Amino acid sequence: MDIVPYEEVLRGILREYEGRPKGWHILVAKAQGLGHDIYVFRPEGTMAVLKVESLSVSNPVGVGIESADSHKAIKGIAEHGSHPFGIRPVPASVLDRIVRSASMGQGPTSEVIAELMKHEPIPVRSANTPLVLEGPVVRLSSTLPTSFSSQSQRDLDQALQLELERLVRRKYGEPYTR
Numbered sequence: 001m002d003i004v005p006y007e008e009v010l011r012g013i014l015r016e017y018e019g020r021p022k023g024w025h026i027l028v029a030k031a032q033g034l035g036h037d038i039y040v041f042r043p044e045g046t047m048a049v050l051k052v053e054s055l056s057v058s059n060p061v062g063v064g065i066e067s068a069d070s071h072k073a074i075k076g077i078a079e080h081g082s083h084p085f086g087i088r089p090v091p092a093s094v095l096d097r098i099v100r101s102a103s104m105g106q107g108p109t110s111e112v113i114a115e116l117m118k119h120e121p122i123p124v125r126s127a128n129t130p131l132v133l134e135g136p137v138v139r140l141s142s143t144l145p146t147s148f149s150s151q152s153q154r155d156l157d158q159a160l161q162l163e164l165e166r167l168v169r170r171k172y173g174e175p176y177t178r
Contacts, residue, residue, distance in 0.1 A: 003063050003065050004065070005063060005064070006062030006063055009048050010050070010064070013040055017123070018123045018124060021121040021123050022120060023084055024043060025040075025041040025082065025084060025085055026078065027075075027078035027137075028138070030141070030142055031161065032157065032161065033161045033165065034161070035053035037051055039078060041078055046067065047066075048067065051160040051163075063164050069150075069152065069153065073147075073148040074148055083136055085137060086120070086121020086122070087121055087127055087133070087134055089122065089129040094115060095130065095131050097112055116133045
């Protein structure tokens, strides 16, 4: 398993999603060091791990790796009570309800979200509505507890962290990695 720029892993994920848009799950957690950890679980159970720092939102820095390890405990968090991740079309009738809610300073109602989540995820190329719903992404407000990972997973995390720090130092300088 080689650590590569996150864009390389992301391109592969997007290519695979286009062919099989159902059954994906994504979990984002604060990293132990810099940035965030992004766990992308494919329908067949394999995953990709991305570690990304966004000092510049339009130009994040990150690394990633493909993993055959099932990361069952982490996947359990991503799947718990969550619909699978995906692109879902927003029909015109639902868009009208969302716009009305927004004009009153409110977000979409839970009924609107539930209605949208009934739709199966579709490939991006098949989206033919002016608006799509992308998600859900399960986001932890803290770091992932170490009890959810094996020693090999912690070793992988450390290797990714060191590589991310090296990239950030090279791009932004020393103060950002302390």
